[in-house]
Amino acid sequence: MSVILNENHPVPYLSSTLLTGAGGIAHGFSTRLGGVSRAPFDSLDLGYNRGDDPTCVVENYRRFCAAIGADHTRVVKSRQIHTDHIRVVTKADLGVGLCAPAPYEADGLITNVPGLCLTVFTADCVPVLLCDPVAQCVAAVHSGWRSTAMAIVPKAVALMASRFGCLPGNILAAIGPAIGGCCFQTQKEVPDAMLATYGDMAAPFIRPDGPDHFRVDLRSIIAQSLRRAGLSDDHIDVSDHCTACRPDLYWSHRLVGNARGSMAAMIQLLSE
Numbered sequence: 001m002s003v004i005l006n007e008n009h010p011v012p013y014l015s016s017t018l019l020t021g022a023g024g025i026a027h028g029f030s031t032r033l034g035g036v037s038r039a040p041f042d043s044l045d046l047g048y049n050r051g052d053d054p055t056c057v058v059e060n061y062r063r064f065c066a067a068i069g070a071d072h073t074r075v076v077k078s079r080q081i082h083t084d085h086i087r088v089v090t091k092a093d094l095g096v097g098l099c100a101p102a103p104y105e106a107d108g109l110i111t112n113v114p115g116l117c118l119t120v121f122t123a124d125c126v127p128v129l130l131c132d133p134v135a136q137c138v139a140a141v142h143s144g145w146r147s148t149a150m151a152i153v154p155k156a157v158a159l160m161a162s163r164f165g166c167l168p169g170n171i172l173a174a175i176g177p178a179i180g181g182c183c184f185q186t187q188k189e190v191p192d193a194m195l196a197t198y199g200d201m202a203a204p205f206i207r208p209d210g211p212d213h214f215r216v217d218l219r220s221i222i223a224q225s226l227r228r229a230g231l232s233d234d235h236i237d238v239s240d241h242c243t244a245c246r247p248d249l250y251w252s253h254r255l256v257g258n259a260r261g262s263m264a265a266m267i268q269l270l271s272e
Contacts, residue, residue: 003029003174003239005249010034011044011067012249016174016237019267022133026117027267028068029127029176029239031249035060037261045261047121048077052261054099061098070117070268072098077119078106080142084150086159089116108141108156112164117268123251124184124243126218127176127265128153132166138267143222145186149193153222154229168230173223173237176265177250180242181217184254185209190216198225 003016011034019027035044036059041052044060058072065072076093079102086108087093094116096102109118118140120127125144131137139156141147153173160166191214194202201224205217223236243250243263251260 003176003237005241009067011063013064013067014176014239014241015068016129018172018235018237019129019131019174022131022172024133024136024270025131025138025267026069026270027129027174028064029265030064030263032251032261032263033249034067035063040259041261046264047262048099049101050261058098064264065117065266068266070266071115072117074115074268075117075119075266076109077121078102078104078109080107080121081105082144082146083107084147084152084155086110086152086156088159088163089113089118091116107143107147108139108152110137110139110156110159110163111269112137114269114271117266119264119266121262121264122176122178123253123260123262124179126178126222128222129174129176129265129267130156130160131172131267132160132164132170133172134170135164135166136269137164137166138269140265140267143218145190145193145216145218148218148222149197151197151225154225157226157229157231169232171231172235173226173231175219175222175236175238177239177241177243178219179244179252179254180219181205181215183242183244184216184218186214186216187212188214190214194221201225201228
């Protein structure tokens, strides 16, 4: 099982063989390619708040959603603020325009309603898509280092269980492209936060990198936290793409700051 780049499509995107094999959902992780936006947003900018031309952003949504088989008119998004807040999404959350500000704050979205396209945005942070094909429940999570330190991903698993009766052993997870341990250099604040939350579990994914600096592999920490939450190893797909290593494919906030677009990760239960 793996997260693969579908590069021969007019709109290249990544997908999880696990989630694809489950059936009944549309999902994907975007790259920066295949859209209509001009520099510095070139070309598939899905960030509604980056300053891009709104007509370009809407067309980019249409193209990306068509590529992955989702419905761009039923996108649900939130204002991401690097917390552990997770929102249970219902049909009442529809109706916000693609380029309108989201009316609520959350870094995770969960639903069991078919047709709602849960969307989170990244440009180095870790996107995580979750699916329980038995209970028919999906989630999209934005897990930067602060949210990772707050254990947002295992909390999403717990909420899927408590609200929708999901069994962790049935949940499938796909961890998308993000800044890797090769490039995520930090000071002591980040490893201290990981060790405080996860203890020795996080230690193998933190390495010294000179005086008062460290390299931290957030994706591996998140994958381990999913195993601890009850997911089996063969139910977890992890992309090996580093957003900072591949500026040809992705935006990296670490590399370019705010002069960029945003990638998106989306998941949608398909209507019966």
